[in-house]
Amino acid sequence: MAEETREVRGRLPKDLKIAFEIACARLEVTQTAALEEAIRDWLHKKESSEKQQ
Structure with a gap:
């Protein structure tokens, strides 16, 4: 089954x-x-910076 998608604007x-x-x-x-x-890269970067604080 295909992954459900949503539009981002x-x-x-x-x-x-x-x-x-x-x-x-x-x-x-x-x-x-x-x-x-x-x-995905942005989310990973933000999650990593939150963990360092």
């Missing part, structure tokens, strides 16, 4: 969005996969 500066699109295309990665990786 947000706004970014135009130059950051364009750089993200270019990087995803160059790396042959979907924007969804890149966003999932970025969010």
